[in-house]
Amino acid sequence: xxxxxxxxxxxxxxxxxxxxxxxxxxxxxxxxxxxxxxxxxxxxxxxxxxxxxxxxxxxxxxxxxxxxxxxxxxxxxxxxxxxxxxxxxxxxxxxxxxxxxxxxxxxxxxxxxxxxxxxxxxxxxxxxxxxxxxxxx
Amino acid sequence: xxxxxxxxxxxxxxxxxxxxxxxxxxxxxxxxxxxxxxxxxxxxxxxxxxxxxxxxxxxxxxxxxxxxxxxxxxxxxxxxxxxxxxxxxxxxxxxxxxxxxxxxxxxxxxxxxxxxxxxxxxxxxxxxxxxxxxxxxxxxxxxxxxxxxxxxxxxxxxxxxxxxxxxxxxxxxxxxxxxxxxxxxxxxxxxxxxxxxxxxxxxxxxxxxxxxxxxxxxxxxxxxxxxxxxxxxxxxxxxxxxxxxxxxxxxxxxxxxxxxxxxxxxxxxxxxxxxxxxxxxxxxxxxxxxxxxxxxxxxxxxxxxxxxxxxxxxxxxxxxxxxxxxxxxxxxxxxxxxxxxxxxxxxxxxxxxxxxxx
Amino acid sequence: xxxxxxxxxxxxxxxxxxxxxxxxxxxxxxxxxxxxxxxxxxxxxxxxxxxxxxxxxxxxxxxxxxxxxxxxxxxxxxxxxxxxxxxxxxxxxxxxxxxxxxxxxxxxxxxxxxxxxxxxxxxxxxxxxxxxxxxxxxxxxxxxxxxxxxxxxxxxxxxxxxxxxxxxxxxxxxxxxxxxxxxxxxxxxxxxxxxxxxxxxxxxxxxxxxxxxxxxxxxxxxxxxxxxxxxxxxxxxxxxxxxxxxxxxxxxxxxxxxxxxxxxxxxxxx
Numbered sequence: 001x002x003x004x005x006x007x008x009x010x011x012x013x014x015x016x017x018x019x020x021x022x023x024x025x026x027x028x029x030x031x032x033x034x035x036x037x038x039x040x041x042x043x044x045x046x047x048x049x050x051x052x053x054x055x056x057x058x059x060x061x062x063x064x065x066x067x068x069x070x071x072x073x074x075x076x077x078x079x080x081x082x083x084x085x086x087x088x089x090x091x092x093x094x095x096x097x098x099x100x101x102x103x104x105x106x107x108x109x110x111x112x113x114x115x116x117x118x119x120x121x122x123x124x125x126x127x128x129x130x131x132x133x134x135x136x137x
Numbered sequence: 138x139x140x141x142x143x144x145x146x147x148x149x150x151x152x153x154x155x156x157x158x159x160x161x162x163x164x165x166x167x168x169x170x171x172x173x174x175x176x177x178x179x180x181x182x183x184x185x186x187x188x189x190x191x192x193x194x195x196x197x198x199x200x201x202x203x204x205x206x207x208x209x210x211x212x213x214x215x216x217x218x219x220x221x222x223x224x225x226x227x228x229x230x231x232x233x234x235x236x237x238x239x240x241x242x243x244x245x246x247x248x249x250x251x252x253x254x255x256x257x258x259x260x261x262x263x264x265x266x267x268x269x270x271x272x273x274x275x276x277x278x279x280x281x282x283x284x285x286x287x288x289x290x291x292x293x294x295x296x297x298x299x300x301x302x303x304x305x306x307x308x309x310x311x312x313x314x315x316x317x318x319x320x321x322x323x324x325x326x327x328x329x330x331x332x333x334x335x336x337x338x339x340x341x342x343x344x345x346x347x348x349x350x351x352x353x354x355x356x357x358x359x360x361x362x363x364x365x366x367x368x369x370x371x372x373x374x375x376x377x378x379x380x381x382x383x384x385x386x387x388x389x390x391x392x393x394x395x396x397x398x399x400x401x402x403x404x405x406x407x408x409x410x411x412x413x414x415x416x417x418x419x420x421x422x423x424x425x426x427x428x429x430x431x432x433x434x435x436x437x438x439x440x441x442x443x444x445x446x447x448x449x450x451x452x453x454x455x456x457x458x459x460x461x462x463x464x465x466x467x468x469x470x471x472x473x474x475x476x477x478x479x480x481x482x483x484x485x486x487x488x489x490x491x492x493x494x495x
Numbered sequence: 496x497x498x499x500x501x502x503x504x505x506x507x508x509x510x511x512x513x514x515x516x517x518x519x520x521x522x523x524x525x526x527x528x529x530x531x532x533x534x535x536x537x538x539x540x541x542x543x544x545x546x547x548x549x550x551x552x553x554x555x556x557x558x559x560x561x562x563x564x565x566x567x568x569x570x571x572x573x574x575x576x577x578x579x580x581x582x583x584x585x586x587x588x589x590x591x592x593x594x595x596x597x598x599x600x601x602x603x604x605x606x607x608x609x610x611x612x613x614x615x616x617x618x619x620x621x622x623x624x625x626x627x628x629x630x631x632x633x634x635x636x637x638x639x640x641x642x643x644x645x646x647x648x649x650x651x652x653x654x655x656x657x658x659x660x661x662x663x664x665x666x667x668x669x670x671x672x673x674x675x676x677x678x679x680x681x682x683x684x685x686x687x688x689x690x691x692x693x694x695x696x697x698x699x700x701x702x703x704x705x706x707x708x709x710x711x712x713x714x715x716x717x718x719x720x721x722x723x724x725x726x727x728x729x730x731x732x733x734x735x736x737x738x739x740x741x742x743x744x745x746x747x748x749x750x751x752x753x754x755x756x757x758x759x760x761x762x763x764x765x
Contacts, residue, residue, distance in 0.1 A: 051466040051656035107478040186520025354636040371744040457687035477759040
């Protein structure tokens with residue numbers, strides 16, 4: 001017998017499940033490009049920010065433990081999605097030191113899907129990226 | 138920013154939006170066109186200076202309502218107030234979760250804010266689809282089921298490995314959906330989790346829909362002209378409109394056979410799709426978008442959905458809030474990572490096989 | 496065309512003798528309609544002799560360049576010396592396949608890749624475009640690559656970042672629509688000849704109705720990184736008067752993919 005609350009739960013549960021069944025209309029899947037078994041944390045200096053569709057890109061120069069420099073490109077969400085989260089041109093000018101959490105690209109080419117970045121003042125901003133499809137596979 | 142904060146801003150924006158909207162009617166009221174008598178319950182919508190009902194505004198069609206009703210809900214087409222409050226709370230909680238530290242391996246916690254608060258308000262309905270009465274799309278025809286099975290097999294053949302490490306091979310750009318190649322968005326436009334802004338503009342003899350996504354402009358002539366010749370196919374079809382009272386009715390045909398709906402499967406030939414849209418302003422902040430899709434070669438019967446377009450989203454108030462969607466221009470990395478990436482993987486696998494043979 | 500002197504605004508220096516019908520509800524000329532340029536500006540803005548196709552053995556006359564009279568006032572685009580050399584290099588490399596991101600971003604005519612053309616090139620590509628004019632806003636919808644841009648008339652939008660079609664603000668100078676375009680990125684060309692600009696480009700356009708079937712179009716370019724001074728192009732825009740005139744979908748992405756990505760699937764030889 002379905003009580004009212006359990007039908008709500010079923011409705012909400014199904015709603016969330018259906019919500020998760022986003023891939024049908026979503027942009028390309030996370031798994032096509034990125035590896036969820038390869039989380040990465042990068043600390044670097046902002047070299048370039050491209051507020052573009054379908055994904056914005058943040059290029060950073062990273063100093064590796066052995067002292068060498070590497071350039072990484074971090075994929076973030078659409079401009080409107082990240083503007084709304086405070087990630088504007090003024091928030092990360094060239095030269096800003098940031099810490100990025102993300103997942104490496106399968107191509108192994110120093111690209112990563114960004115989950116969030118932390119600004120010098122400690123503020124953490126979501127990068128509104130495509131990881132949700134990955135979670136719901 | 139909490140969802141409640143946005144709700145307050147939305148309420149304020151609604152009041153402001155109402156103020157903006159009332160600027161236009163002033164001109165309309167001065168126009169020589171005969172004014173309609175206001176209905177007893179609702180005032181007649183304002184009119185453009187040339188006498189057409191005014192649907193103009195900057196809207197989003199984000200919604201928390203799913204396209205199809207969960208099967209468990211059967212014929213239940215509306216949630217109760219209590220259920221709506223629970224759904225709203227769920228969305229609010231997801232927003233709050235964004236602020237917390239990520240759980241290792243859980244890539245999903247990061248996107249709830251993006252998805253939930255961008256999805257706008259709950260409509261109160263259990264599905265966008267209103268017909269058939271189970272709120273779900275009617276079955277595909279046998280012909281399309283076969284095509285979909287073939288495509289599913291083709292897609293499966295490109296997947297190697299098991300979750301969480303599934304490698305997807307892209308042997309060419311054509312293995313990507315039309316969506317990902319930045320060619321077109323599905324028609325009719327329904328679900329969208331981001332870049333879901335659209336502006337309605339009107340000029341004499343036209344209604345124009347300027348979509349943020351794919352920077353698509355649909356120009357709808359109202360002059361009663363016939364559809365394009367059948368040999369011209371378009372991804373957004375060909376639109377012809379007319380007014381029925383205060384409702385704009387738009388007829389769409391001439392769809393391209395390459396259209397993929399609803400996912401990476403050409404319904405083939407999608408060119409048979411016939412869509413009828415009905416746009417009606419229901420209040421200062423809402424235009425109801427009602428759509429009937431009819432294609433007997435693809436679905437066993439027509440189906441209809443209603444999706445409110447809302448102009449009270451604080452992020453979508455001005456025309457420039459629709460950010461340029463230069464999709465193809467920004468897509469090089471994706472193609473490089475997937476298509477060139479596939480070739481590298483295959484070559485590496487080949488080398489390995491060659492090495493193990495020695 | 497009879498003009499009512501009493502209502503003509505006094506501001507115009509060179510008052511047009513034609514007075515276009517007004518857009519209902521406004522005092523502004525009605526520029527609504529489908530328009531198209533008729534010239535070879537998209538090949539080359541300056542005057543040019545005819546030339547062969549990039550692949551004559553394969554294409555014959557297809558893709559050969561016709562002769563054309565220039566649309567640049569004064570004849571030549573006033574490049575700084577380094578920039579003139581860069582233009583020539585652009586032309587030589589106009590059909591370079593983008594085998595890397597770096598090459599894609601810096602080399603080759605974006606038109607060949609079905610990339611958005613920017614302003615003013617969108618105006619004189621050889622395809623129609625539609626002006627949708629409302630009292631507070633003008634939307635221009637171009638056939639090529641479904642390019643579009645919104646011209647806000649009642650406020651100045653803040654450019655959140657550089658874009659392909661830029662950020663446009665408009666106002667009326669008598670019966671002339673004046674559009675100020677800023678914040679275009681540096682990736683578009685003016686034509687197939689390699690004429691280019693930097694991200695400092697500032698464009699001011701003028702659209703003036705001169706009779707029922709024509710607008711006179713002018714665009715002035717300022718870019719202190721590339722040119723020695725501002726320069727202007729001028730050309731008529733012709734109204735498409737066919738009963739069934741319509742801006743069609745020219746979605747060219749799928750026709751550009753082989754060129755852009757084909758090298759990803761050709762054997763790398765490794």
